Amino acid sequence: MEVRFKLNGKEEEVTTEPYLRLIDLLRDYFNLTGTKEGCGVGECGACTVLMNGRAVNSCLVLAAQANDSEIVTIEGIAEGEVLSSLQKNFLTYGAVQCGFCTPGMVLSASALLDQNPNPTEEEIKDAIAGNLCRCTGYKQIIEAVKETAKETIE
């Protein structure tokens, strides 16, 4: 079946099987391997992408559902070599260890900041509660998001 959608700012059109998941389309067809699979059942958030500005688990979305939508993956967040301020703060605050959860975390946090530029700590925790990280204990991730919000407000 035909799927037409905007991927990281570019119009795309592909033929896909009805059972294919969005994560497979992104990783296998578009080679966008920044989107990770950690559980395949919607629990870990490693596969998070933005769909029309909202963070979704791409392991739970069928490729066909992306039709007419706008998808942003981690590869679409930086502008070339220039990191977004959120990405920069992830580095400055030590929010990255093994980095497997990082793409999903960055996207969940981006979605939050887009909708709510000045979130409370509770709101930040809520926004990333669906993204599991086994390395960082989340503290430095929360710091990075807080700082990004502060910079944007200033």
Place this chain on the structure above:
Amino acid sequence: MNEEFSVVGKKIIREDGFDKVTGQAKFGDDYKFDGMLHSVMLRISEAHAKINSIDFSAIEKSEFLFSIITSADIPGTKKVGMIKNDQLVFCDEKVVTPGDVLAMLVGESESQLRSLLSKIKVDYTPLPVLNDPKKSLDKDSILIHPETGTNLIVHHPLRKGDIEKGFSESDEILEQTYTTQLVEHSYIEPEAVIAIPLGTSQGVKIIGSIQNPFTTRRFVANVLNLPLTKVRVHQAHLGGSFGGKDDTMCILSARAAVAAMKTNRPVKIRYTREESILESYKRHPYILNYKVGYAKNGKIKAMKVDILADGGAYVSMSPFVTWRTVVQATGPYEIENVHTDVRAVYTNNPYTGAMRGFGSPQPIFAQESLMDEIAARLRMTPDEIRRVNGLKVGSVTATGQILKDHEVNLVRVLDVACGNTDFITKWKRNKKKKSIAVELNSLSPILNDSQFIKQNDLIKKGIGLAVSFRGCSLGAEGTDAAAAYISIQNDGSVYLDCGLAENGQGLRTTYSIIASEVLGITTDKIIYLELDTGITPDSGPTVASRSTLMGGGAVKNAAEILLERLEKFVKAEFKLGEDDFVSFRENLVFSRRKGLIAKFPEVCKLAYSRGVSLASIGWYKSPNVYWDEEFGQGDAYFTYVYGCQVAEVSVNIATGEVYIDKITAVHDPGKVINRLGAEGQVYGGVTQGAGYGIFEEITTDKGFIRELNFDTYTIPTSKDIDEIKPIFIEGKDSYGPWGAKSLGEPTLELTAAAISNAVCNALGKRFFNLPLNLEEVLLSKKLRPADIKRGSLL
């Protein structure tokens, strides 16, 4: 040691950070190769069975199938293992635990291959299943590996002093039993590996999520019957390991390699989460019996410890894990008379091996619970009892080792932790608060006002602490040395490499910091090379929190060799007097007399043109340690680190829920090299430790795991722990780079014990079984499905 540091101890950004925040970092499953085949595993639904035959005839002609890989395809050894070769790469004779793999199918598509699995006919005879480690050593017990003649994997005894005399001199004696649960590492990246055939003269290349490339190389070489040089292992970015991507990855690599050699195509294996949890090893569940005799002043006179560890179906790392346990079983206390036995046994349960903490979180839970209980009986505070017994400089440990050559900071971390949290005041206040009792004396369904509990009254506050000492690196477990390679280019940029592996913990950044500190250059001048066993010198395994200490020592050594060479060269080249002094700082080179003489790149270019070698290999070998197997006596580790964690919790007495308000983690890791990384280690370790303490648990039914994914196996999320406060006490040490030692594991091992003591402070009752989940807190027992009947009130 009052050096001024320019990079060490500062907050430095990870060298691999850019690739990781942009999604460019390649993990195992992100690699693809032309002609690459995929694979699926054949298993049966049995924990213990004899395989009579496997009939592939129904699928042999399938267009989905490229090849079937079985034990018969293995040219070398069919059984492998970290310490003992007891694990079949393909179990075609017998399965001994549900994760076992009989054979592997390879083909173009994973999903197509999966559809073939149910068509394969396996004829097998189920065997009796052994799940209870307490029965493993019974005379009439079935044997998991009959050829060994016993289910005993290992027994570590330790005898110090005269235990009977110790008890007879005691005023009181206390005996308790504790249990700890099976838990899963839960690295977020499941296992993935690709084997690429390189032709007869070159052998095979392995790329994957591998914790210890050199161990993987050994496994693959043995299985393929190739020399080590013909197996090149390249580590992909590793999505977490925590000790967990060792044996499993070695075996997966071996399977992929056998398939690659047979098919002459690259072969990828990648696991789903379910397969990962099903087959990978876990943390040992322990049963711990403690008997302790003490005097009225709190001084412990004697401790008798008997520990049984469930090793599951394979030896794996059990002998080393339980060896750390025997060394540390009596805690960071000086006790004259000690009698310890630690045993690990086989069962048909999922096998257990290395996991961050490595045999320490279990005894720490027991001994720290015990110390609090003794304190309570003697009306002492938790810190008092630990001060009376805690290790100090010159103390003799349970293994008879005299602590010297480093600051023994146990009491100091305890004092800092107590001071920082206002521990005593809070502990006493929480203890005093009366528990609420609701009288339900009428059977009337209508309650009167006094029978309603106010929401606020349901929450009880508690505070508790735990302390530990931890032997650094491998100790008497094995050879302990590491190598590093540095090569300065003629433009002043630098290649750095070490045989220890980046597991996500930030080791490359730490090493870059060390090299740049010594060479007086900024970290951006350093490119860290990928670990490839074909190029990098073998440095043993990346385990035991030994990276900073051992690998860091090797990097420092390599950098110092080059520095000395450059100093000599500069003195000659710039005609400085013998008594002048050359220093390297921020990419510049100075003479004490002449001031700035050149930029670092200029010096390198000159040196290169004069034929000075700018490459070196550094080496760091641990001092010798000694161990007597029979009595468990000796200098077990060459140095130790100390830690104290304080947990502050809120406990809901209606639901049994424990909420963690704050963990204050005071650690002496020696010199802190990489501050950002060190803090990250504390946050991450404490969070894992808290999960271990309050909800993580793998339960099994006849060896079958019930929690096969994160929907049922819950690990801490962003909302489970309110605050974590890391505090570092940088104790001096004559070993390691500038005295830097270990941190990764100490951060995890204390948390569960501290939380348990805090919940006890809140509720007034002690806990003996991890985790402190709802039913443990409310009912002091674990509910198993067999306990729960429909509509039952228990």
